[in-house]
Amino acid sequence: MSRALIAGAVLGAGLVTGGMLIQSGAWREADASPGTPRLLDQVMARIANDYIDTLSVEQLHQKAAFGMVKELEDPYSALLSPERAARLRENTTGRYAGIGVELDLRDGYVTVIAPIAKTPADSAGIRPGDRIIAVDRKSTIGLTMEEVQQAMRGPAGSTIELSIERGEDDHASVTLQRRLITYHPVQHSQLLAPEVGYIALATFSEQAAAEVRHAVDSLRRAGARSLVLDLRENPGGLLEQGIAVAELFLDASRPIARTLGRTPEDNHEFTDRSPQSWPAMPIVALVDSGTASAAEIVAGALQDNDRAVIMGSPSYGKGSAQGIFTVAGGNALKLTTARWFTPAGRTIERDSTAGGITPDVIVRQPDVASDSIVGRPSPPLASDPVVARAVELLRGAQSPADLRARAPRARSNTTP
Secondary structure, eight states: OOOOOEEEOOOSSSEEOSSEEEEEEEEEEOOOOSOOOHHHHHHHHHHHHHSSSOOOHHHHHHHHHHHHHHTTOOTTOEEEOHHHHHHHHHHTTTEEEEOOEEEEEETTEEEEEEEOTTSHHHHTTOOTTOEEEEETTEEOTTOOHHHHHHHHOOOTTOEEEEEEEETTTEEEEEEEEOEEEEOOSEEEEEEEETTEEEEEEOOBOTTHHHHHHHHHHHHHHTTOOEEEEEOTTOOOEEHHHHHHHHHHHSOTTOEEEEEEESSGGGOEEEEOOSOOSOTTOOEEEEEOTTOOTHHHHHHHHHHHTTSSEEEESOOOOOOEEEEEEEOGGGOEEEEEEEEEEOTTOOBOOOOSSOOSOOOSEEOOOOOOOOSOSSSOOOOOGGGOHHHHHHHHHHTTOOSHHHHHHHSOOOOOSBOO
16 A cells, blocks of 8 residues: 655644654554453443443543553554544645644653744744743643644634743743744755855655755756755654655665565665756755654765765654554544664664764754843854854865765664
């Protein structure tokens, strides 16, 4: 059965992500398994007969199903109500009603990956690393990302109050008005220096590959002969778009990624299907701790194929893939079904000690000082030390091989 891969971004009232990688295409029908465990039968019978409130058999089964998935203790697996399943489909288009912020669950806190430019969140001064500790005065501690997304959703024009924590002592409450947002994957492109182009790719929603192709062609016409591809704070999105973006820069038949799972359809080799458009263009790809899922697939493919120098700080380390299964009642089961690996066979799944894509050149972005949570201006691109180092490395580079000779590929992560 054909599949589409979603890798990371879920565009919600915020852009609630969790570094998701959803196996594509069809929302697969789940087979009913024969029989149920004896313990489950006994517990359900006792609740049906003796619990103080009356619950129907259908209600008991629903609660058991939701509880079963939650007990997997996998942050990327969830049983979605029909409304939440519909929002998941909507989110991948890049058009939604919300405040415009990318979120993930990190160390138990709902954490901002990045505000989207020119959205309510961006205008309010919300910035990467902020923790959202309450939504409309209800704590987010202990909530799943799906529950956070549900709390933050609302119609355009409605308001939402966020309680934000920055560091140990800086707290604020911000009231924002939701609005309709069209989120373009390519957020910014320009010439940084003579012959050096720059593209900020913020997510992998439906038009990511098309927008990247258009942006590169435009920069080429303006004189760009090398490229800085900024994947920082990119939480992922549609995996099929991640594969398509990688294909833009790789030769035909080059490996892009591999997924391994328990079933045949979860085992897949992704290879480039067409010649690249700009084979002589040297590329530096920027990553950081906000780079996840499909963005990591692109970075890993460019790194392992010696097509780009990876620069910045280690990426997040989201190395699993999720399948979407349609189940009874219009619900959908989002379930981790596979792990993915780079062309060299590396897994980037983060554990307690390591994970993510290790850059060839480590350049850390310094913290931006701010006296207040609200009203923070974005730092100018010209003063970004990671971008400056990329431009320095690209100056005078005549080919991808010339660039790679200046920065040998980092060796990191493990093979399956």
